Amino acid sequence: MTEPLTVSDVQAMLDGSPFIRGCGMKVVGLDAQALEIAVSMTMRPEFERRAGTGQWHGGPIAALIDTAGDYALALHAGGPVPTINFRTDYLRPAVDTSLTATARVRRAGRTVGLVDIDVTDDAGRLVAVGRGTYGTTAG
């Protein structure tokens, strides 16, 4: 039995990935028992869909969903797991706001697991949802 991962453990793992660190993703909460994690990302001009609009492009939202889902299962596996596939649904434009992805493991099986991810804006509105299948062994 190993110790449950803490916010700083997971943040260190995120920061070990040049892509994730470059996006500025931050762990803002986790529940190691419930296999839930919250990851935030702040708007930057380079994430804009069109210049000067303040609207997020879908690409960084999908990356946030994939990452939050992965690290929810990392709470189970002890480290990041391979993404097998994920679905992203965009529900509302996200404009002039940071984003928080809350990921919750629905099932962690022997070889694969399923995670649901909700993305909300600063006003708590749901802007996108994700659902992903991941391996359940870190590596």
Next chain:
Amino acid sequence: MTEPLTVSDVQAMLDGSPFIRGCGMKVVGLDAQALEIAVSMTMRPEFERRAGTGQWHGGPIAALIDTAGDYALALHAGGPVPTINFRTDYLRPAVDTSLTATARVRRAGRTVGLVDIDVTDDAGRLVAVGRGTYGTTAG
């Protein structure tokens, strides 16, 4: 009846998006009749999954899939369209390679359309596939 979009038309649209331009995505081929487009992206250290591995993180691959799918329908709509949802499946690690996403419209309906996207590496191996639902009106 408007003129079919050319590679340079679509490249100009891509470059109008700070996110897409920042990722360095390039249109490398299109067939305006068949509603097919190919978009490439070159590896950079900031796209790495882990430092020094040369392996693409899934985030930029998903962004490439979403964008290629969107601009395949742009050939139909005359400009970029809203992504409703898309599914990304990762099939093999992509290491030390650029990536090319080839997107093909399977159906362009009155309000929504479906696009399939295959992502290959420099050796022509399939590394990921996407399937997305988009609106069919530019805006």
Next chain:
Amino acid sequence: MTEPLTVSDVQAMLDGSPFIRGCGMKVVGLDAQALEIAVSMTMRPEFERRAGTGQWHGGPIAALIDTAGDYALALHAGGPVPTINFRTDYLRPAVDTSLTATARVRRAGRTVGLVDIDVTDDAGRLVAVGRGTYGTTAG
């Protein structure tokens, strides 16, 4: 402003579909305000994956998911809506049990809506989940 649909209204709509009626799907609860509905289905030998096992084949589970999702949005649209696409994830075998699909609208937009569907067995275990995009106009 029309009257909210009741359980018997929706059951009558289900029974108007030869396929759904033939499967024996029953509305067992709804919340017209929250756009949530619960639909149940009883095991029959013709739904078995393999003869004599009592295990549900995935096909009828997918059909239950699609239908429950559709009628959750029917609470919004006043009648069944076209399914655009849906994803089904199987989490555990369902054996010797009836199934209940609980569908909840996550977003009902002008032209499309998104619904999440959880399928549980008689013991309340989650056996499958669905997520679907539907039109939001009945027809």
Next chain:
Amino acid sequence: MTEPLTVSDVQAMLDGSPFIRGCGMKVVGLDAQALEIAVSMTMRPEFERRAGTGQWHGGPIAALIDTAGDYALALHAGGPVPTINFRTDYLRPAVDTSLTATARVRRAGRTVGLVDIDVTDDAGRLVAVGRGTYGTTAG
């Protein structure tokens, strides 16, 4: 090294499933080398969306997609495999027609595989597409 499966081998497997046999699914072609299979299904009144319309309900179409995808991987695994998840997109109404699902393995990995499935009507029009993740070990 075992013998490649033939049409009659796979038909016998289909018929071993009460659900699949009850739907009347028939193997109409396969390529054991390419991991491709074609499965057909004939319209019946009990598959109708609404009585007397001759239009297929989406439920049996999803079941056909799932089954064709499964048996494409069975050509690799030697027998039917567990479905992990699949996505179904409906592209056109299917009316007064039989349906043929053509399934093609895109990737068969050590533990999971991905299959694409196209469903066409008697006129060869694409009415729906599927994409599914399955285990790659029969059982």
